[in-house]
Amino acid sequence: MFPKKLEPVLLKVQKPGRYTGGELNSVIKDKNKVDVRYAFCFPDTYEIGMSHLGMKILYSLINEREDAWCERVFAPAQDMEEQMKALGVPLYALESGDAVRDFDFIGFTMMYELCYTNILNMLSLAGVPLRSADREGLTPLVVGGGACACNIEPMADFFDLVSLGDGEEVTNEIIDLFKIHKAKGSTRKEFLIEAAKIPGVYVPSLYNVEYNEDSTVKSITPTCGAPAKVTKRTVKNLDTMFAPTSFVVPFIEVVHDRTTVETFRGCIRGCRFCQACFLYRPIREKSPETVEKQCRAIYENTGYDEISLCSLSTSDYKGLEKLLNSMLEWTIPEKVNVALPSLRADNFPEELMKKLSAVRKSGLTFAPEAGTQRLRDVINKNITEEEVLSTAALAFRGGWTAVKLYFMIGLPTETDEDLEGIANLAQAVVDEFYNNPDKPKGKGVNVSVSLSTLVPKPFTPFQWEPMITPDITLEKQQKLLGYIRSRKITLSKHNPKTSFLEGVFSRGDRRLCKVVERAWEKGCKFDSWDDMLKFDTWIETFEEFGIDPYFYTARTRSFDEVLPWEHMDFGVTKAFLMRENKKAHEGVTTPSCREKCAGCGAAAINGGECSETRKNTA
Amino acid sequence: MKPVRILLKKTGLAIYISHLDMNRCLSRAVIRAKIPLWYTEGFNPKPYLNFLCPLALGQEGLAEPLDLRIEGEISNDEIKESLSNVMPQGIEVTEVYDPVMKSAEIACALYNITLEFENEKEAGVFCEQAKAAIESGELTAEKRSKKGMKTVNLCEMINSFEIEQQSEKAGIKTVLPTGSTLNLNPDLLLDALYEKTGLSPESRLVSRACLYNESGEIFR
Numbered sequence: 001m002f003p004k005k006l007e008p009v010l011l012k013v014q015k016p017g018r019y020t021g022g023e024l025n026s027v028i029k030d031k032n033k034v035d036v037r038y039a040f041c042f043p044d045t046y047e048i049g050m051s052h053l054g055m056k057i058l059y060s061l062i063n064e065r066e067d068a069w070c071e072r073v074f075a076p077a078q079d080m081e082e083q084m085k086a087l088g089v090p091l092y093a094l095e096s097g098d099a100v101r102d103f104d105f106i107g108f109t110m111m112y113e114l115c116y117t118n119i120l121n122m123l124s125l126a127g128v129p130l131r132s133a134d135r136e137g138l139t140p141l142v143v144g145g146g147a148c149a150c151n152i153e154p155m156a157d158f159f160d161l162v163s164l165g166d167g168e169e170v171t172n173e174i175i176d177l178f179k180i181h182k183a184k185g186s187t188r189k190e191f192l193i194e195a196a197k198i199p200g201v202y203v204p205s206l207y208n209v210e211y212n213e214d215s216t217v218k219s220i221t222p223t224c225g226a227p228a229k230v231t232k233r234t235v236k237n238l239d240t241m242f243a244p245t246s247f248v249v250p251f252i253e254v255v256h257d258r259t260t261v262e263t264f265r266g267c268i269r270g271c272r273f274c275q276a277c278f279l280y281r282p283i284r285e286k287s288p289e290t291v292e293k294q295c296r297a298i299y300e301n302t303g304y305d306e307i308s309l310c311s312l313s314t315s316d317y318k319g320l321e322k323l324l325n326s327m328l329e330w331t332i333p334e335k336v337n338v339a340l341p342s343l344r345a346d347n348f349p350e351e352l353m354k355k356l357s358a359v360r361k362s363g364l365t366f367a368p369e370a371g372t373q374r375l376r377d378v379i380n381k382n383i384t385e386e387e388v389l390s391t392a393a394l395a396f397r398g399g400w401t402a403v404k405l406y407f408m409i410g411l412p413t414e415t416d417e418d419l420e421g422i423a424n425l426a427q428a429v430v431d432e433f434y435n436n437p438d439k440p441k442g443k444g445v446n447v448s449v450s451l452s453t454l455v456p457k458p459f460t461p462f463q464w465e466p467m468i469t470p471d472i473t474l475e476k477q478q479k480l481l482g483y484i485r486s487r488k489i490t491l492s493k494h495n496p497k498t499s500f501l502e503g504v505f506s507r508g509d510r511r512l513c514k515v516v517e518r519a520w521e522k523g524c525k526f527d528s529w530d531d532m533l534k535f536d537t538w539i540e541t542f543e544e545f546g547i548d549p550y551f552y553t554a555r556t557r558s559f560d561e562v563l564p565w566e567h568m569d570f571g572v573t574k575a576f577l578m579r580e581n582k583k584a585h586e587g588v589t590t591p592s593c594r595e596k597c598a599g600c601g602a603a604a605i606n607g608g609e610c611s612e613t614r615k616n617t618a
Numbered sequence: 619m620k621p622v623r624i625l626l627k628k629t630g631l632a633i634y635i636s637h638l639d640m641n642r643c644l645s646r647a648v649i650r651a652k653i654p655l656w657y658t659e660g661f662n663p664k665p666y667l668n669f670l671c672p673l674a675l676g677q678e679g680l681a682e683p684l685d686l687r688i689e690g691e692i693s694n695d696e697i698k699e700s701l702s703n704v705m706p707q708g709i710e711v712t713e714v715y716d717p718v719m720k721s722a723e724i725a726c727a728l729y730n731i732t733l734e735f736e737n738e739k740e741a742g743v744f745c746e747q748a749k750a751a752i753e754s755g756e757l758t759a760e761k762r763s764k765k766g767m768k769t770v771n772l773c774e775m776i777n778s779f780e781i782e783q784q785s786e787k788a789g790i791k792t793v794l795p796t797g798s799t800l801n802l803n804p805d806l807l808l809d810a811l812y813e814k815t816g817l818s819p820e821s822r823l824v825s826r827a828c829l830y831n832e833s834g835e836i837f838r
Binding site: 301 | 630634635639643645646647649657663675704705706707708
């Protein structure tokens with residue numbers, strides 16, 4: 001139950017519903033009847049964390065076990081943090097109200113590099129020593145997972161173990177092993193040495209990293225029998241894989257408040273900037289029957305009036321038409337909206353689009369990412385201007401009046417011409433609206449252009465590429481603004497400073513641990529929130545340790561450099577990434593996996609299986 | 619289409635759910651309960667749900683009326699049963715009936731308030747001074763209105779007020795105007811009393827017991 005001591009403060013903080021728990025479908029167990037207590041922590045506020053699918057999956061998965069109880073923990077907002085500190089109440093879990101420091105596992109999901117200071121802040125609020133080396137006894141074990149796990153080096157000192165890839169199987173294996181060691185009375189180190197033998201488990205403390213004089217990594221050496229390469233986990237069959245049948249239904253409004261079901265993992269497209277595409281390969285599909293069954297179950301258990309079919313590129317889902325035809329039969333009469341995020345402009349049938357908007361119209365978003373065909377070829381975003389325009393025209397005929405376009409700046413080989421291309425493409429979409437003879441009367445069009453900065457990420461063909469500096473980002477943003485002529489186009493830009501920090505940490509190494517810790521001590525947290533970011537403090541902290549942050553972002557890495565994440569294996573081979581990098585600079589595209597296997601190598605870690613045909617492999 | 623009135627009890631931690639969130643919470647509950655609802659006929663069809671008298675954040679409600687519109691065959695007992703099975707902790711369906719009065723008839727509400735002070739002495743002083751303040755006929759407070767802040771005399775708005783000390787607690791029973799024309803949130807009254815007496819309790823629980831119409835009958 002909610003800590004009694006905190007009740008009087010609930011009326012003094014914003015959105016007290018973030019802190020009380022007691023939501024529908026939250027799982028309450030008898031703590032005396034479980035062996036393992038798992039605090040699943042999300043390093044951001046409740047509204048963001050409660051939107052995260054991975055957390056919902058693992059919450060249900062752990063609670064399915066009779067011997068374990070998984071509870072949720074979110075980062076308190078500043079006002080609540082102050083109240084908790086004033087009253088001496090440590091970070092607690094929502095279900096039991098018990099202090100997080102007394103749990104066996106404190107698990108963090110890391111979807112974004114800028115949550116690192118929040119992780120330290122939450123550990124500190126919990127009263128847990130930040131560094132793995134300073135924690136005595138077996139518990140609490142601080143564990144992590146999520147996209148950032150592919151290069152967790154800037155947080156290596158704080159985590160006991162990190163799991164790579166799909167969590168559905170490895171989470172249970174870690175808990176099983178933990179139970180044995182808890183019963184035996186093992187030390188933390190004894191447990192971690194054994195845990196490192198589970199495929200997909202990375203124990204940072206078991207690796208020694210040496211550096212060259214030029215600050216690049218010289219070597220990464222495993223100790224205590226840890227594997228030289230940690231291979232990420234992939235669940236082979238998504239139809240038999242664990243999936244939740246109900247979600248906790250929040251009282252307060254959260255970012256994504258709906259039924260979300262995955263349709264497949266991985267992506268056939270191979271856009272060269274996209275980390276998710278390469279991290280989650282090979283492609284594995286769920287059957288439409290399974291997807292529909294899971295949607296129905298969650299809908300009935302939550303009462304959500306919206307279902308989102310998610311994946312990295314939902315229109316590439318082979319079972320999409322079959323699924324929608326079957327699902328719309330009950331969603332339309334029951335007034336449930338079906339949303340398809342991540343649609344591509346080039347392959348969505350008009351008929352389906354009409355049916356989808358039968359209940360409610362949702363937004364329409366395209367991601368051409370680059371302004372000219374030349375640059376789209378460089379990044380392998382195989383979408384043509386004609387495809388964008390014809391889909392936009394189709395949407396306008398269907399009654400849509402707002403279109404969102406996503407673009408990136410700072411792409412390799414980018415010139416002013418490419419920036420101008422962004423403005424031109426947006427303008428062409430506006431023109432397309434006015435060319436439509438049946439356009440809705442009395443309504444204008446709104447094309448909103450969202451502009452982000454390329455952050456080269458590990459395990460992408462761009463992992464060796466330099467990132468543009470914040471100054472150049474601002475310059476390019478200004479230039480683009482100058483190219484835009486229509487008031488129908490609105491431009492929203494990412495903060496170059498946040499992108500820069502993201503760049504530092506995404507390709508950072510272990511020497512950054514002390515920087516993160518020090519910056520947090522100086523008050524940095526919620527760095528991804530523009531109003532909370534203390535950029536000057538960050539820069540000051542880099543200087544304090546004599547670390548040049550541009551070393552991590554602005555430098556072109558050579559193919560033979562030992563990368564800080566060299567000891568991670570995510571399936572796609574380095575040879576493939578190098579090949580793709582060279583093709584990028586030549587402006588040569590790679591067809592999607594459906595057209596021709598590109599030989600990324602990811603299928604090897606899945607017993608040679610991939611949902612796409614591999615017959616073209618020579 | 620048939621209108622149905624539901625009485626809800628909102629207690630415990632559920633009192634920290636705001637009025638807007640209650641709306642969302644109940645519209646999901648009726649879907650889970652598979653109650654055949656009448657939907658609004660706009661571009662964005664929504665089930666018709668109407669809380670007749672919004673409850674302030676942090677207050678308990680023992681009989682909060684919610685109106686639904688039903689499309690199809692289902693009895694009031696069936697609605698009560700199926701809704702009861704899907705409600706979250708702290709929100710309970712106590713009654714389902716065909717509406718008798720119109721929502722505009724709501725005139726006032728009975729509040730039971732418990733204030734817990736640091737010690738018995740403080741509670742005693744508070745009770746005495748609060749009683750005197752109400753009986754004096756003048757207790758002013760800044761009240762937000764459509765035309766901005768204005769100073770009002772709360773005593774003129776209070777229908778009845780009783781206060782009684784129980785060791786370190788003060789128990790208040792008060793009937794205050796509520797509804798579309800005149801409204802007095804008990805929190806405003808309490809704040810004015812805290813200011814007047816210079817004493818504020820360690821904890822407080824405001825519980826709305828029921829609603830009345832103009833002639834003092836329980837709202838149905």
